[in-house]
Amino acid sequence: MPKPHSPLGAEIYDRELENVFHSWSAQGSLDPLVVTSAEGPYLIDADDDRYIDFSSQLVYTNLGHSHPAIVNAIQEQAAQLCTIAPAHASAPRALAAEKILSHLPENLSKVFFTNGGADAVEHALRLAKLTTGRPKVLAAMRSYHGATQTTLTVSGDSRRWPIDDGRTGVVHYFGPFLHRTVFHADTEEQECERALEHLENVIAIEGPESFAALIMETVPGTAGIMPPPAGYWQGVREICDRYGILMICDEVMAGFGRTGAWFAIDNYDARPDLVTFAKGVNSGYVPMGGVAMTQAVADTFRDTPYPGGLTYSGHPLAAAAAVATITAMEDEDAVGNAARLGTDIIGPALTELKVNYPVIGDVRGLGCFWAIEFVDGYEGQKALAAAARAKGLVVFVAGSNRLHIVPPLNIPDEVLREGLEILEEVFSEATVNARATTSEEVEGLFRFQSALIAPRSPPEWISDRKM
Numbered sequence: 001m002p003k004p005h006s007p008l009g010a011e012i013y014d015r016e017l018e019n020v021f022h023s024w025s026a027q028g029s030l031d032p033l034v035v036t037s038a039e040g041p042y043l044i045d046a047d048d049d050r051y052i053d054f055s056s057q058l059v060y061t062n063l064g065h066s067h068p069a070i071v072n073a074i075q076e077q078a079a080q081l082c083t084i085a086p087a088h089a090s091a092p093r094a095l096a097a098e099k100i101l102s103h104l105p106e107n108l109s110k111v112f113f114t115n116g117g118a119d120a121v122e123h124a125l126r127l128a129k130l131t132t133g134r135p136k137v138l139a140a141m142r143s144y145h146g147a148t149q150t151t152l153t154v155s156g157d158s159r160r161w162p163i164d165d166g167r168t169g170v171v172h173y174f175g176p177f178l179h180r181t182v183f184h185a186d187t188e189e190q191e192c193e194r195a196l197e198h199l200e201n202v203i204a205i206e207g208p209e210s211f212a213a214l215i216m217e218t219v220p221g222t223a224g225i226m227p228p229p230a231g232y233w234q235g236v237r238e239i240c241d242r243y244g245i246l247m248i249c250d251e252v253m254a255g256f257g258r259t260g261a262w263f264a265i266d267n268y269d270a271r272p273d274l275v276t277f278a279k280g281v282n283s284g285y286v287p288m289g290g291v292a293m294t295q296a297v298a299d300t301f302r303d304t305p306y307p308g309g310l311t312y313s314g315h316p317l318a319a320a321a322a323v324a325t326i327t328a329m330e331d332e333d334a335v336g337n338a339a340r341l342g343t344d345i346i347g348p349a350l351t352e353l354k355v356n357y358p359v360i361g362d363v364r365g366l367g368c369f370w371a372i373e374f375v376d377g378y379e380g381q382k383a384l385a386a387a388a389r390a391k392g393l394v395v396f397v398a399g400s401n402r403l404h405i406v407p408p409l410n411i412p413d414e415v416l417r418e419g420l421e422i423l424e425e426v427f428s429e430a431t432v433n434a435r436a437t438t439s440e441e442v443e444g445l446f447r448f449q450s451a452l453i454a455p456r457s458p459p460e461w462i463s464d465r466k467m
Helices: 007-019 068-080 091-101 117-132 149-154 188-206 232-243 295-299 316-332 334-356 381-390 413-435 439-450
Strands: 035-039 042-045 050-053 108-114 136-140 170-173 211-217 246-250 274-277 289-294 360-366 369-374 396-398 402-405
Touching: 050 413, 068 316, 091 108, 091 289, 091 316, 108 117, 108 295, 117 136, 117 149, 117 211, 117 246, 117 274, 117 289, 117 295, 136 188, 170 188, 188 232, 211 232, 232 246, 289 295, 316 334, 334 360, 334 369, 334 413, 381 396, 381 402, 381 413
Parallel strands: 136 170, 136 211, 211 246, 246 274
Antiparallel strands: 035 042, 042 050, 108 289, 274 289, 360 369, 369 402, 396 402
């Protein structure tokens, strides 16, 4: 992305690179888009160019940018009560808890507010360990739960490797994912059955009485948007009940309408003991997260103080934004609209892309929560994302082989279709450019394609032995 042409934009760009340390980045290769304003599904940069936001930033602007009801709520709350310590009661916090609980399973009855998703997971794990008196946690491979020491250690991806010293009491297991099955499954039913058998075997060999909790993203997000097969969550619930393990559903990314349901657990009739949330709870306008819990978990601390808290727990501005967001979602049927967009527009368009462009190995998702996964060995997803941005479309680059299509839940149909058309143009042009390469490069490409691992084959480091 070229440096902004406008003097102000160029100045912001230079000062950002000089003074700001960016997350998840090699600092010497940064090239940020200088965003000066945003509205609805659009970002506006320093040169007044507009971009359709198919990333929802980090998958949290569920109602788009600058939604008037949320902005007004923040402004009004700032004028009345801008901040208050969490030991005091305040109307926005109480109302936010009521609104959140009203859309969760009825067995959840209390909310502990945090500043974001990572500390929500931190506290969910602490609550589970103190409630059960057990030290260990089950966590899924192909998962992401946050960037703190605890949450990154619980996460099941390579970002954990630099900080995991192996002393954290976390045992990882494989969840179901038929496209890259490690269970040698041929159907969703087989994948579900074998994944549950694998989970129970891990618990048995590690000692059932040692586990306080199992944590898993209801629909894994950053790791690949992998909706589990029917029956999986019910099976996990049965296993957890059998061994007295608390079930934690991480809904930080998938919650608040993203999957076309209020929470992803609604798609699977799951009844967790704890739910973590953040991001879409107030469309990301003011940082907020939290843990919803059963009364049984809360009662552990009826007479014993809970050893944890945050300075900004249930911050009035964040809570007011949450109330306004959830109210707007109810009034505008944002959840139903997300389901419709996924079924009628996004799903069919991405499926057609897969048919037309063999470089795509799989598309999957629901609601406004979709992944395009490339065939093994393909390394062009960043170039595709850059080409899309040059045409006015921002997509979410995930991992080394995926683009995620995660627009706001209230994106207008015509804007959504325009963005999908840009995506098709980018794939088409990439294909034309590939065909214009030299004969040696083309021959090499064919050799590479013929050696591709079949989409459902296990990674090389997985034993051929049945699990």
